[in-house]
Structures are given as structure tokens and as C-alpha cells.
Amino acid sequence: MATRVQVETSTMSFAKPRPIVAIEEVRGHEEPSILVLYERDQEQIVAEIAGVLGQQWRLIDPEDGDASPIDGTVVGICGAHDTLRWRGSSTVLATHCLDDPNPAVGSRSSICDYEYLYTTKPFFRRDLARFLSFVLGQINPHKDLAKKAKTTLISTTFPDVHAALPNLDILSVGADAIEIRVDLLKETKPDGSFSDVPSLQYVGEQLMTLRQRTELPIIFTTRCTKENGRFPMDDPKLFYDYLYRAVQWGCEYIDVELWLPEDLRRKLASQKGNSKIISAFHDFSGNFKWTSPDAQRLFGQGAIYGDVVKMIALVSTMQENYELEYFRSIIQSTYPYPPFSGLNMGPMGQLSRALNKIFTPITHPLLPIIAAPGQLSAAEINSALHSMGQMPKLDMYCFGSMRATGQAMFFEKCINELSLPHQLVCVEQSSQDGLATVVKIPHFGGAFINPPIAASAPCLPSISDAAASIGQIDTVVARSDGDKTNLVGDNATWKGIRATLCRDFVPSAYSGQAAILLASQESQAAAAVFALRSLNIGPIYTIGFKVQGPLSGFVTPFKGLEDVKKVEQPAVIISALRADKSLLVSPLLKHYGGHKPEQRKAAKVFLDLSNGPRKGDPVALAETQGWAAYGIADVNAWTTVETLRLLVGQNVPYDFVRLAAGRSIY
């Protein structure tokens, strides 16, 4: 079991002693043991999987004597074999290449734990990293969403997800998860007609296509005919077959209808792995009563296997919204778990869509049809909440340089896109005094500060552990709690750095690995040190600066060039040098570069945090030296995603930030 820095968003008050970086024991950072079943001529996928895991790999013939995986080595076997001896001790992963239609999809379902569907032209490494991180339990999107005050899901209604792709980034602004309505997919048969139920192969291809283009958790839904869907109800086993496959495909959520026989629901719950179950109940009769004992009984039934319980009824009177709200308050005060998502359908039920807080389904004008009567977009819900006095207009401040102002313009775009009532106020200089003045303004709604200010800002009653450890506040979060507003100084930059590092590698690829960090002063590098520690990276060697703050115990300064020789191969090099000095990292990149990708055993990532015009391009150089290399635009985009989450509680996808922000803000 490994140790890591406590990175939860806990906060501390200034009345308490100065923070130290708390160390927490976590599971899931050991090297996983993986057996990959690959298809003929597809051994490259074994190398890709090992690359994302930062582990070695080898191919074996299971007929050749002892073939047990060696700890830390990804083992590949061609074709389908009896995998019994590996099950339990290793994760058995069947892989299917879908460059061409592949009828083998699902054929090894019974001998594997998970199935990875992929294309090689192009190959999406980010998708593989996300898939592996999830199925190996190294990320937990449900836990992250559970911390949000409000969550939404975008219900896509496309017959073919390819039609969604050009608009996917804009469609998902404001969504925390994306639902694939499998029952609405339309597979064309050779004679030009559509099959009643899309085949598993078609669904698998559709799901893969969607996941390659979105970072949002996916909800896999097979809605039945009685509940406004198209999946036939005469064979409940059909639902099981699709939903279990969704678990094997690594879907974060499966939607399990409550009418399904209990044995199937129980079986899915016992086989769900890291996927979560949304227990779903829809009543279209128009006779459902939230006040009846039946409603509570149905919640109780859903709660047995559901990680979220969703209950939805078609209504025709306003009164039924009040009854639902009463029901919601009873449920929430009686059952701390699982969370309840309760909605009324139809035009009369729209109020409940604004008031529901858990996985509120949203639509978007660019979708072909709405998924259910009365559905609203994220913008419509925010406008409704504002008119009802549930989302007061706040002033959000952007302190800082022109760069910060450029970022402010992007925030403004998001605020407009989501119809949030807030207003952005730009203040050219970032200073503690400026902040101290605005936090007292009655409609102060938070601030974004670039460059960040020292974490000792006395005008803020509390700061997060991350901001205290890094010593810098780049975001002030204002959360209202009744008539009181809590202000917290936080740091989003470290999260942007961490997200960039985890784009193409799973967290365990970094655990216990060395890193080298270059900067001219501690303030440039502190967020990076925190991000590295959050991934349990260590030792962290520093060049060019001294760390004196709370993170000093986590770094080892390099005294001279001879120290470089002591580090065999760092998994990460980060340069936080100014742009005009950024080429100083080149000798290090060359010294540790040059390995061919197939020889690569561990993660090998270079991050250039320098911003602005420069003479050369260390990112390009790093790439030629075999590093996975990222520049400041990547880190800034992830940081923007995190800042918006903190400031307005809304999720804006990374790809949307890259798309809409263009190059101007960087």
C-alpha cells in the first residue's frame, strides 16, 4: 500500500496552526497485474496498454508450461484461451480492434473481466488511459461527482453517435455525465431497414466512438418500451446481457430499471466492478402519487442495488411538484445514502427539473429530439433558478494581468452559454488589498487570480490544504450556506498539472517514480511539487531553486551536474522556467531521452510550464527524444476546467476549453 499527499478539498482556518501536508494511505497505487487477450496481428495493443500503465510487457503462449503473469509485467496472449488460472489474481482484459466491423466483439466476454474496444487509425491513448484508470479503480468519478452540490447528465438521443461528434463539445457544456440511450440507436440492416434491437457489436462500436471523444462519465441506458424507450420487455435477460457488457466495457454508470427481475438486478450489482448502478423507475400512467406509501417502497427497493435512485413520473398539475419536493425532503432526511434523483415529466413537471440536484437530465437545442417530455437545457434550468431567486446574481472577480483578462473573456463565454446570471469584473492588478476590498462586497461570488497571491491572505477566513501547502491562492471560492457565505482560498493550478500528467498515463504509472523539476524560484514550482506528490511521485529532484515552504520535505535539491548521474531515468521532467530560459532544460531531455518507445518501461513525461514567446521549443525537442510532452496550453486548459468547477460549480469539458479559447488566452 502506497502513501500519498492528502489532496481532498478539506480546508483549514487561519486560527489553527499552519498546515502541513497530510499523508494518507490509499489503495490502488500498486502495479496492477494484467493479462491481455489480443487478436491476431494486434500485439501492439499489449505494448500500448503496458505503456499507459508504465509497465513492462511480454507475449506468451499459454500452451508453454507455466504462464502465470509476473508482477508488474503485462502479459499478452493471442486469441481466446482458458483464463481460469489468471482470474482473481489478475485483471483479464479482452481487446477488440474495430478498425473494420469486428464480429468477435463480446465473444470472449465469459473468459475476461473487461473488454477494451479500440481503433488504431487513429489510436486514442487518452481513451485507453481513462479506461484503465477506471476499471483498475485508480480514479473514482462517482466519488468526485458526489461532492458536487448539483449534477446533470446530458441525454443524447442520436440514432448514431457519429452525428453527435461535431457538436459534442458544445453539447456537453454544463453536463457532468453523458447518457447513451442504447435503445434509441438505430442499426441499419443490409436490406436498409433497422433492427429492433441494435446488436452488441454495433452498440460496442457506438460506445467506443463516444468515449473516444468525451471525458465525461458515460451512463449506459437501455430504456424499455413501457418507460418511453425502445427496448422490448418480453426478454429481461436481453437487458442483463447489454448492461453486463457495459460494465465490461468500462461504463461509469449503468441504468438498471426497477421492473427487471430481482435476480438479474442482484447479479448486476454483484458483477458491477467499479461501475455504479442508477436504479431507474418511470411512471407514465399519470396516476403516480408521490404522497402514496408506494413511492417510499419503490425508493427502498431501488436503494437495495442502486448507487443512485432515480424516480420519474408524468404529471399534469403544479401540486405534484410540491408533493415531490416534500417526498424529496423526507427521503433526504431519512436516508443518507443512496442519493435520490426525483423528477416530474411533462410541461407541468418542469419546476422539478430545476429543483432536482442529483443527475438532472438536460437536453440541448442541437440534439435531434428531447429524451422525455418537459426536458430543459442547462441554460433553461439556470435561468429558471435565477428567476425563482435560487441563483442570485453574483460578481466574480478576475484579478491580474492581460492573460488573466483573456481568461476572463473565456469565462464570460461559458457564463453566457450556461445562462448564468453572474457578472465578471476585471481588476488589472492582483493584490491582497484589492482582494480584501472586494470580498466585503455583498454580491461577491468568487475570484480568479493570475498571478496567484500568497496563501497568507488574511482577508480569507479559510484556505484549502492544497493552497496552504503550495503557498498560493489562485481561486477564491464563495459558497453560500443559507444566508452566510463561506469564502475559501484555493489552488486550481496543481489540479491542472495533475490532470495533464494523467491524460495519457494511469496514476500508478507514476507511483514511486523519480521526477526532476526546474525553476528559478519556489513560487514557480510549488503547484507542480504538490501535483507530483498527489501522484505519489518521489523522489522529486529540484534544480535552480530552493523549497522553503511546507513542501520542502518532499524534494531533494540537486547540487551539481554530478547529481544528475545518480538518477537513472525520471518518469517526469517539469520545467517551470521563464519562457526566455526554457531551453535550459534541453540537455536533461537529451540526457534522459533517446529510448525507443518499445523499450519504454515507465512513464516518461515532459511538461513545459513556460508561457509566452521563446527562442526554441522544448516540447518539440522532448517529443523527438521519446517523451510524452505537453505545453502550458494543456495545463492552462485543465486548470480552466478546474477553476470553473470551483467558481461556478459547472463542468466545462477540456476539449471545449481548447476549442473555444483558441490560442489567444495562452
Ligand SMILES: O=C1C[C@@](O)(C(=O)O)C[C@@H](O)[C@@H]1O
Ligand atoms: O431516466 C431518464 C430521465 C429522462 O426520462 C427524463 O425524464 O429526462 C430522460 C432519459 O433519457 C433518462 O434515462
